[in-house]
Amino acid sequence: MSALTFFAGALAGALTWNFTAPLLEKKACFNPNPNQDGHWDVQPEAEEIRILLLGDTGSGDEHQQDVATASARTCDKLGCDLVLMLGDNFIQHGVSSVDDPQWISKFEEMYTQQVPFYPILGNHDLQGKWRPQVAYTERNERWRMPNVNYSLVAGPAYIQCINTSCTLCALWTLFKRKERPWRLVCGHRPLATGGRHRGVTWLERLLIERSGPQFFLSGHNHMLEHLKIGEIDQVVAGGGGSPLNHTAKKSNPHQIFLHLGHGYAWMHLTSTQATVRYFDDQGQEVYQFTRSA
Template structure:
């Protein structure tokens, strides 16, 4: 596997060191430059990790699409392990809810954390240190495969993988401390501490990026027509910690980071449906993709909440992308009654 690139300013590195026992984050870039004709192809999935027949079916469908259209890697948008994450790096759920369902896929996965990955109970998101086990699994030397890539709670990588001339850069973000249903009581995870450090890191690394395309990936959405809704009004409010359940801190983070820095795409999970949301005036030309239908699909919360190019609920599916120098092609795949992947929608963005 080609090495990952990720960078951290001192403030974020110190904070991550306090929040995780992971190995030092010193990874060298590969030597090969990317030619101007390079293409980057990947799949985006979210909310997959139950080990159910649905997850295995989606894994098989992804393998089919990778065989026919090509895949360099997969990005997984959180809730990697239901219902309450893992209890250590040797938790058998890494096998039953990741390694086994995706055994037919011989490509790297780049993952971010979701609320279920950071929970004491079923998905409340109040125990962020539990998510650190998933970071630590990245460094376990005797894994079944080396597919799992989560070198830190937030990190970057560039593609083509290992290239010194990146076409696209991805930012894996940690949204849970800023949008959890129940806030973590440890002040180390609060917006003025953890959130501010992560935002500074995002701004600094974005401005230093040499990539032509910039893509953010997180579990919690900024915009969504699904059950949880938009950041700032998601899931109601918590009178004990104003704005936590409503994801107001996450809204402010996205607007000051992803929107202000002119990202091309924001890949989102959390809502178990498929959406391609149109750019909004407050966020420039950023397109919002919800891909959370990799295991347990459900209905929309308000299908008219945001204008979309495409949306579908109550289906299993995922997004496939191909990025070149001047164009980004996105395709939505839905599984039919026989578990076969079918193209439901395609759209091209030109830069």
């Protein structure tokens, strides 16, 4: 190889990196904490676990407050061991820093449940600065986001949280697993949906399906939805407060249930059975389903 060829290749590589690196940073493709394994244990020895699902929450208006109040009542009645926040935590443009006042109005004062919240990033979170959402883990003991991709062991469930704005950078983690009766994957964009916002790409969906979870939990479309995709139950809980998607595409062939309104979902997992219940913004149950491990 001549010196000229080597130099040309090095220059092309540098230019490509200089072009792609800002895009990868914008999409949160980089691991902000490379020395952390991004794993949490949440009551790992518990025989059952109760999970609240909130997506597309960060409007800061009366709709988010209605859902927050109703979900708090549900947690008081049924119990909640943890909350999974399914992205778009801060509408419309994410947060600017760990001192952004939205932390107070849209999280700390909004939610009264004294349990850990495990968030993932949505596309609107990436309109601002995403690194403060990871860093805020050191500021508030309820907010737990060690990395953009991370995992939990919660009772009988192994839960993997991924960034679907850079899914291909996270997919390898889906094939790392711990033996538990249930495996849940959380990603902001769904595998499939009847809503107007598209889900993940066909390749991402194929690889996620091949990794073998029983549940895929998401938001992105501002509504409540249940779809069955092969052996996977797709739960869309995107009604956490953001403006509703008043129009939906024609019914998806995988769709079983659709609620075009604000609300949230709640899961109860034992070693043998999973129950998912959907509630509207007044705390009224609108749908439920059960499956065996």
